[in-house]
């Protein structure tokens with residue numbers, strides 16, 4: 101990973117360069133105690149820490165690198181409501197009762213983000229509105245089906261977009277239509293997680309950076325160990341997601357790290373970028389391996405896509421993403437690319453997050469499968485609720501089966517690549 105020259109320890113992203121808060125937190129040294137020890141300072145861990153601090157718990161967060169080092173500080177910044185699998189798939193798989201319960205929670209992640217931004221005055225360039233772009237009539241039909249289904253669960257922010265209206269959201273002739281979500285939106289994700297972390301610190305949470313957890317003793321009083329310190333806690337929350345490594349094989353075997361690549365152009369002429377994305381909505385297309393893009397507050401086009409199963413990156417990130425950007429916006433042929441980076445998210449076989457207990461007092465949540473900006477906020481809060489003794493919603497999630505990848509650790513990558521190749525081919529053929 102190329103690190104940021106102006107914000108060491110982070111990937112060399114536009115986010116790291118434009119972070120509001122570049123303070124380095126101390127490394128954990130010696131022994132300390134807390135009600136709760138959180139492993140990982142991404143959206144999940146910080147969301148849980150903030151929920152607990154707001155309710156009077158003492159919390160220590162241990163982050164192996166920097167706050168927001170993982171997917172939370174590198175993603176497309178798109179507030180996408182719902183889950184990586186549609187609610188009718190959830191109903192078919194797990195029964196209508198579970199779908200109703202998950203449906204009730206499916207807009208909450210976005211609400212949590214907006215509430216925290218307002219409560220704590222977090223500067224993260226929050227903009228409302230998202231556009232799902234369709235390449236084919238089949239994709240339009242699927243979106244209409246999703247819309248009808250969402251509406252049954254109370255989502256009133258959706259509207260279909262005809263071919264002639266596409267230009268309001270993206271000035272490109274690639275799409276035949278789509279759907280907008282007025283309750284979607286976009287943010288500067290690193291500034292969001294940094295703002296939430298600062299809010300948690302304001303309520304007494306202690307965050308240690310460069311404090312990778314190397315061991316965890318479970319039992320009545322769990323002990324979390326780093327190279328130079330230990331935390332004794334009543335509860336431990338494991339929120340390391342795709343960066344957890346092989347520390348806890350029982351849960352990491354149920355997910356696969358997958359990389360996605362992002363780049364940011366130079367700041368564009370205001371008129372040009374307003375012309376390309378007039379409504380300033382974020383855009384994601386409906387392909388299996390999708391492109392996602394949006395405007396930044398300083399008028400760059402931030403464009404993501406690509407996929408690397410197992411978390412492997414292509415050698416030339418710009419070489420992968422730029423041709424896709426030019427297919428969408430040939431107008432940007434001469435635009436300089438200032439930043440290109442990648443990050444790993446955690447994919448589960450079911451595409452549904454994996455939440456549960458490793459013991460009576462060690463809980464985990466991971467595997468938001470590419471759409472995690474909202475669900476991590478929801479599930480972090482739900483981890484906090486479970487520690488507070490309100491495990492009803494936690495248990496709904498924990499009851500969903502998490503399956504191991506076929507092929508085990510050795511063959512899970514090639515088998516998944518094969519599956520993705522097949523779905524990618526169907527997108528190319530438009531079938």
Ligand SMILES: Cc1cc2nc3c(=O)[nH]c(=O)nc-3n(C[C@H](O)[C@H](O)[C@H](O)COP(=O)(O)OP(=O)(O)OC[C@H]3O[C@@H](n4cnc5c(N)ncnc54)[C@H](O)[C@@H]3O)c2cc1C
Pocket residue numbers: 139140141142143144145162163164165166167168169170171172173174175176177178179180311312313314339340341342343344345347359360361362392404442443444445446465466467468469470471472473474476
């Ligand atoms: C390139 C990219 C683009 C994306 N775009 C979008 C998008 O536009 N919209 C959307 O909804 N989702 C998107 N996602 C997904 C979303 O970013 C993730 O689902 C979400 O950020 C995961 O948050 P998290 O807190 O669970 O994990 P992370 O943010 O990865 O945080 C985990 C943290 O735990 C730390 N850690 C791991 N192991 C240890 C250990 N042993 N000790 C201490 N610390 C440890 C890591 O250093 C890391 O900081 C994208 C993901 C990527 C990679």
